[in-house]
Amino acid sequence: MDIKDIIKPENKVYAKTPILTDAVMHYCPGCTHGVVHKLIAEVIEEMGIQDKAIGISPVGCAVLAYNYIDIDWEQSAHGRAPALATATKRLNPDKYVFTYQGDGDLASIGTAEVMHACNRGENIVIIFINNAIYGMTGGQMAPTTLLGQVTATTPYGRDAKLNGYPMKITELLAQLEGTCYVTRQSAHNPAAVRKAKKAIRKAFENSMMEKGTSFVEIVGTCNSGWKLTPVKANKWMEENMFPFYPLGDMKDR
Amino acid sequence: MAEKILMKGNEAIAHGAIRCGADGYFGYPITPQSEVMETLMEEKPWETTGMVVLQAESETSSINMVYGGASTGKKVMTSSSSLGISLMAEGLSYLAGAELPCVVVNVMRGGPGLGTIQPSQADYFQAVKGGGHGDYKMIVLAPASAQDMYDFVGKGFDLAFKYRNPVMILSDGVIGQMMEKVELGEMKPRRTSEEVAQQCPWALTGKHSGRNRNIITSLALDPNVQEKTNQRLQAKYAEIEKNEVICQTYRTEDAEHLFVAYGSMSRICEAVVDQAREAGYKVGLLRPVTLYPYPTANIQALVPQLKSIMAVEMSAGQMVEDVRLAVEGKVPVNFYGRMGGMIPSPDDIFEAFVKSINK
Amino acid sequence: MKEELIIAGFGGQGVLSMGKILAYSGIMQDKEVTWMPSYGPEMRGGTANVTVILSDKKIGSPILSKCDTAIILNQQSMDKFEGMVKPGGLLIYDPNGITRHPERKDINICSIEAAEESARIGNLKAFNMIVLGAFLKKKPVVSMESVVKGLKKSLPERHHHLIPMNEQAIKIGMDKVVDTNVL
Secondary structure, eight states, X not given: OOHHHHOOGGGOOOOOOTTBOSOOOOSOTTOSHXXXXXXXXXXXXXXXXXXXXXXXXXXXXXXXXXXXXXXXXXEOOTTOHHHHHHHHHHHOTTSEEEEEEEHHIXXXXXXXXXXXXXXXXXXXXXXXXXXXSBTTTTSBOOTXXXXXXXXXXXXXXXXXXXXXXXOOHHHHHHTSTTEEEEEEEEOXXXXXXXXXXXXXHHHHHHTTTTOOEEEEEEEOOOHHHHTSOHHHHHHHIIIIIHHHSOOEEEEEO | OOOEEEEEHHHHHHHHHHHTTOOEEEEOOOTTOTHHHHHHHHHOGGGTTOOEEEEOSSHHHXXXXXXXXXXXXXXXXXXXXXHHHHHHHHHHHHHHHTTOOEEEEEEEBOOSTTOOSSBOOTTHHHHHSOSSSSSOOOEEEOOOSHHHHHHHHHHHHHHHHHHTOXXXXXXXXXXXXXXXXXXXXXXOOOOOHHHHHHHOTTSOSOOOTTSOOOEEOOOOOSHHHHHXXXXXXXXXXXXXXXXXXXXXXXXXXXXXXXXXXXXXXXXXXXXXXXXXXXXXXXXXXXXXXXXESOOHHHHHHHGGGOSEEEEEESSSSSHHHHHHHHHTTSSOEEEEEOOTTOOOOHHHHHHHHHHHHHO | OEEEEEEEEETTSSHHHHHHHHHHHHHHTTOEEEEEEOOSGGGTTSEEEEEXXXXXXXXXXXXXXXXXXXXXXXXXXXHHHGGGEEEEEEEEEOOTTOSSOOOOSSSEEEEOOHHHHHHHTTOGGGHHHHHHHHHHHHOOSSOHHHHHHHHHHXXXXXXXXXXXXXXXXXXXXXXXXXEEEOO
């Protein structure tokens, strides 16, 4: 049997969404970003909103997200994506506006912006990738870094006395009146991926219903930063991240 | 003729924004410019023109909201005072790097630090020479009256969109707080989505099959690409320098001595020119209206007839450096300034002038 | 015609609004005007002052070295602004609370018991209009008609019923102003 006999429309079981570009991703093998990018692209395709979606990329590993998802993009200053999204959505209420931010961007330098955008109940989607580390700058401590976790700036492990405690920003945002949907998901196995996609779709749908801000945290791995193989990183995440950052909806109204 | 209304310079900014068809204002309260947002909130333009007005949580957020709005081709603006502008420096550099049009108003107060709420012109360097990081320029307009404040908003947007570049209106507490007659121009409608898409093909209006996706970014990891970006920006700045210089002169025809002053100080120096003329001195005034691009050639043209120049500023001497660069040592350039929120009176300046030419 | 004046007193005495009404009145007579206030926390109880210029021609400096008229409503302002009146100019003050009366001999000086008069008519808010009346009696730079028009312009509609009271207060000021030094 020749390969040409296999490549036939009737044999097709999977196709990459055309909303994902053909650019080769710069993410490390094993990184969660690629999976989440694909989920967002699929949701945009399935909802038929390519011409209505505006993405806002952060500073951090996902700064180049605009190379991979074929929609209009703004690239934000570090932490300010929710401010950009606020104005973008208010001035263009017919658009689906989302930010895509990591934990350093969203939960450290951008704390004020995300708090206030959520508190105003901006009708936007915030996708928050929490991998408990600064990936792009080379694996330094993030606000979400676990106690005892070794990073480039906590070489002896995060010490609460020296560095404070890991921040559960998603729980904080769930307290705000302005958020309508706050959930924590992961993307480490097929079941989790399916659930995460459902959450992202719901968040996008909410943004046209004037219900307030939808916030989707995705606990992910940074196997390079964590200095683990992808498989071991997934295991470490399940054993260490999930107990502290439990998965599930915190708010849905 | 349209009705003339008594209003503060700050209020004129707000009316100028509504009437020139601005789409959005994002700001944070700070003295001495809070009346800008207060007036907008009072006027409720979202009910008439559809203009969005939002009080942000900080100046940092304001300028980034401007970035977000400008990315979609909308006419958006913010206003603040000195220290608030310092907080915006990162955003201004991003806006310039991503080539986004916007209007930013700085109603200057005295610094450094928390300083004073009284008027100052000590942010000239910040506005004209950078303030944020990287090789970038803002077009800088210096209003000298409430009418200028009104007019410069619309003019600022025109320039901002013509060059895809941030425009700063560099004002101060005198011009912001002073009330004068303002003639309100005609109400210009906001642009429709179709007009935005047509006039700003770069704007984020939604990717469709007719075009590639638009990306607003100031990032280029490849230095070869970043250098090209810089070269393109510099070429644009050269165009701006060639086309957009504005300056005014007062009694310079036979002047032997020249005051150079901008904004509120140009008003005060105008009175000093009259006072000095009465005392027998042949004095004139040159008022740069654009601080970037600077009226270098206009100053140079007057040099042959001059015995001296005096720059007058509410600062330790910032714009005076550009005067000196312009005259290249061909005539003495003196300086008189007050700092920290002190406003020189016409007598103060006249006295300093007489002293400077008799020394 | 050009009239450059400074009005100075405590925050809350209506110094800034008196200046504003005068500026509006000037506009009604097609004059050029500038109104430059002191601003900031001092407005809330401390000293407040405003520079008002009315002119037939375009106004250059809104900041003055010397003024034609100073209207002075507390001691701090007397200390600060008495010296700024041009020789031959006018100083109007309310003696209430003044411990050191004006001493200059080269200017016209008038007093107006505005605090007392406003208490007498039972309307403390009329204070600044009484002072304005005193000024307009001495320097009729704008007509009463323009002042009424200016009030209409500067007051929100819901306060327009107060205009006759203001008019009456201005007339009281005109009646009660007393010369204390005449050149």
